[in-house]
Amino acid sequence: MVNLRQAVFSVIASLLLPPASHVQEVDTPSKSVAVVGAGSAGLAILKSLLDLPEDARKGWDIVLYEQRRDVGGIWLPDPNPARPPELPETPLYPLLHTNTPIPTMTYPGFPFPPNTPLYPSHEHVEQYHQDYANHYNLMPHIMLNHTVLSSSWTGNSTNGVWNVVLRDHNHNKIIRTHDHIVVANGHNHYPHTPQFAGQDAWLRNSPVDGPKREMLHSIWYREPEKFTNRSVVVVGSGASGRDAASQVCIKARRTYHSIRDTSNPPVVTDSLVVKPEISHFTSTAIVFVDGSAVSDVDVIIFGTGYDLRIPFLEEGNELAVKPNAHSNKTYRKGLVTNLRYLFPLHQHVFSLSPYYPTNALSFIGLPILVANCPSDAAQSIYVAHAIANASLLPDREDLLRELADIEEDLYSRGYDPYYIGHRMVEGSTFDYQDNLITYLQKHGALPDDGKKFVEGWRKESLEYLKRGWKRVEDLDIQHEWLDGVVTEEDWANLMRRLNYWQGTWEKEHGIVYPPEPDFI
Structure with missing residues (x-):
């Protein structure tokens, strides 16, 4: 069966690709991991893979494909925005500012630079991603201006490879094979x-x-x-x-x-x-x-909003688009998107398609109503260790039963998982991240230091914070508040002080505002 599928792929590839003089065949090592996308999710998983112990990833080829000119994902501006119906590279608009305070948006242990506004413009966030990639020396593993056109699995449920067709910066098509693919290309591309x-x-x-x-x-x-x-x-x-x-x-x-x-x-x-x-x-x-x-x-x-589409998996016949799909029981032959929900997935991460190993295809960044960088980091640590040690994951059937139980629990609480998709409801984002890391600790993949993954300050409710920063800007006293703020703890204390300052002022003046929208 493997040889037959390889033969079929070779025939298809020969029809798709230009003459041999324009095609670059690239040999890959026996253990190869490809990440797709260099936004916050892609950078998180790339760092987590490189953070694995050297003996665990010895001889691995780790590469990230990014179709655009630099890292940053949707935060990287589009120099020449397309006009309808052609899709632009990003939905970013010039006046965009963050709607959540930047300390809560950061990768753990990597705060924004001193004197960054608490709710900055998009340029600061793009620079943050560039700083992160440079600080952890990720750029040598990133192939910019490389677009993944299709990906298909050749093999069976226990062994095989991904056949990946790419278009490089010279518009040549390349075929590469990888043992694992991590999809980290975001979900704000295809307008609904x-x-x-x-x-x-x-x-x-x-x-x-x-x-x-x-x-x-x-x-x-x-x-x-x-x-x-x-x-x-x-x-x-x-x-x-x-x-x-x-x-x-x-x-x-x-x-x-x-x-x-x-x-x-x-x-x-x-x-x-x-x-x-x-x-x-x-x-x-x-x-x-x-x-x-x-x-x-x-x-x-x-x-x-946006439809949840992954064209290169659709092109490789690895993802079926079924807009009316509302039951995991109906579609058991592979991976499906109903444009809101991608299923069946273990923990919003690993594909449970029966055609390849459970750690062969994973997704970083699907959860919605989260602070992306810390959520991406937790998912990435989980994925990296499961790629290094497949035995960390239970059997596929056990994971499918677990998924069915999770979906049934959501139904019992009034949520249709096939409608809400990958939303983290009722503030579950923090428990979700903690549980991923706790699982690895319980199974010996990470040392148990007795601490939760999500720091306590990220969970604090600060209802006056955004209005407080607006008043700081109106009074033009930003530097008074930002002076000396360097570490994560400094940023956490700044938010607490500012929240108290604004809350006290509103109460003294008898001002009552409606609740702020829930962004995470």
Whole structure:
């Protein structure tokens, strides 16, 4: 069977690839690990693999493929953003700032540089990733401008290799083989745009004396100035929807924010009109679920998230796309995405497809509503040790039963795992990270120092912090607060002091704010 599949792959590859003079055949050692993506997840797993004891990874070939010009993932700006329908390299927009304080966003043991704003612009976060890669000497293992086109498994449930087709920086195609693939390429690439009855008729019926009507996903949103004197509906209350609404309303003639829960709007300003969800369109108006309608709109921005797609696995027939899949019992023949949830996976990490070993294909960075770097770090340590020692993982059938139990527990608490996807609900992100590391400690892969992986200060509730930093900026006293802040403990103390300072001020002035949106 192995020889047959290898023969089939060779025939397919010969049809896909250009003449031999343009193809580079690369020999690989017997133990080879490929990471795909150099954002926060990819850098975390690359470091964790290199942190393994030298005797555990002796003779390994460890390589990371990144299709863009540098590390940083979505934080790396796109110098020439594509126009619809071509997808841009990143959804990053120039005015983007973090919506969580940077100490909580860091890789453990690697704080942001001194004097970094508590909620900085995206340039600081991109530089942080570059600093991390350079500090731990990761760059020699990273192949920039290398795009993974397809990946398929040749072998069986216990042995085999991944056949990977790449396009390099010279646009040549390369075939490489790897024993393990770690997918770390993020999930903000393929926009999810809802469809509504009547929208095509609305788009066709632009007013003769007005601008042409248009719809676009927030992946193409960049500057609010584009919407000057336009009338705009922003759909969605996630981070991109909130930012687009708060920025566009300053420039637009009128801005509506269409959200599910109108009782607690995430953006409150006199220049923004909050509306419920869209019901449908007519040729002249947008109709909302409460029966109200607006007819003066010429632009709709959808901040409606992304579909969970991994094209190079789809191309290699290793991932099936089944948008209506809602049961692990129905699809037991391989890996499936319903565009919200990738399954079956052990701990949101290891593929439980029956066609290859349980540690052959893994994913870093799927969890949502988390601080990415610490979550990525915990997952990466888990994956690195399981790649080094496959016996750390129970049998596939045991892991499938464990997954079924986890999904049943979510159902019992009112969550459909096939809808919420990889969201960490009810603050479970910290327990999730701790449990991954505790498992390794219990099985002797890591020393048990009696400490939790997630530091206590990351778990503290600081409800006044963001408003406190806004007041610090308004008073232009940032340096007074940031002076002398260097270590992780310094940053933790800064957040505590600032939270207390702001909380005391609000109570003294009788100010009550609605709860902040839950970003992690």
